[in-house]
Amino acid sequence: MVMGVSGTGKTTIATGLATRLGWHFQEGDALHPPANVAKMSAGHPLTDEDRAPWLKLCHDWLEAQVKAGQGAILTCSALKKSYRQLLSDNLPVEFVHIRTSPTALTERLEHRAGHFMPASLLPSQLATLEEPTDDEPVIRVSGEKHPDIVLDELVKCFRGKA
Numbered sequence: 001m002v003m004g005v006s007g008t009g010k011t012t013i014a015t016g017l018a019t020r021l022g023w024h025f026q027e028g029d030a031l032h033p034p035a036n037v038a039k040m041s042a043g044h045p046l047t048d049e050d051r052a053p054w055l056k057l058c059h060d061w062l063e064a065q066v067k068a069g070q071g072a073i074l075t076c077s078a079l080k081k082s083y084r085q086l087l088s089d090n091l092p093v094e095f096v097h098i099r100t101s102p103t104a105l106t107e108r109l110e111h112r113a114g115h116f117m118p119a120s121l122l123p124s125q126l127a128t129l130e131e132p133t134d135d136e137p138v139i140r141v142s143g144e145k146h147p148d149i150v151l152d153e154l155v156k157c158f159r160g161k162a
């Protein structure tokens, strides 16, 4: 699972990794119920209750991939430890946390076109984020290096794992 706050580079890295590894890819944003997308589009942060059905759909997608014996990559902000526990419940999930400075994130979100998530929600994303701790299965990467450099690192970690 490629995780981190909005604009950190999840889609960029996850699509590149899925292509390089030949694994299935699912964009977590596409699993949000329409009401969540409408709420974020209107500039309101999601609550735990809003996220619950979405986290379940993310978990179930991963579970189906594991049952099929298929290497798979999902993007999901996975902001809280409790969310990551739900997402990985009984599944061999590893989290790739992409870390990007607030300054770079603001710049990116203000210039990103065609996405429902407004830059105004960045402060709440950063406030909600509980960085994965060392007792979690996490690989930390920079969201400010060139994506090809990050992908080289990640391919070494994941090749042959599925």
Ligand SMILES: Nc1ncnc2c1ncn2[C@@H]1O[C@H](COP(=O)(O)OP(=O)(O)O)[C@@H](O)[C@H]1O
Pocket: 004, 005, 006, 007, 008, 009, 010, 011, 012, 013, 075, 108, 109, 112, 143, 144, 145, 146, 147
């Ligand atoms: N490593 C990077 N360096 C510079 N820009 C990046 C990098 N990764 C992503 N971006 C840009 O930042 C924006 C957000 O990236 P995206 O992959 O959509 O993030 P997320 O899926 O986490 O919201 C996009 O315009 C993307 O091209």
Ligand SMILES: O=C(O)[C@H](O)[C@@H](O)[C@H](O)[C@H](O)COP(=O)(O)O
Pocket: 005, 006, 007, 010, 011, 028, 029, 046, 051, 077, 078, 079, 117, 125
């Ligand atoms: O839990 C949440 O508050 C949302 O899921 C959020 O974290 C996520 O980032 C959005 O789906 C925006 O999509 P991007 O992350 O692709 O900007």
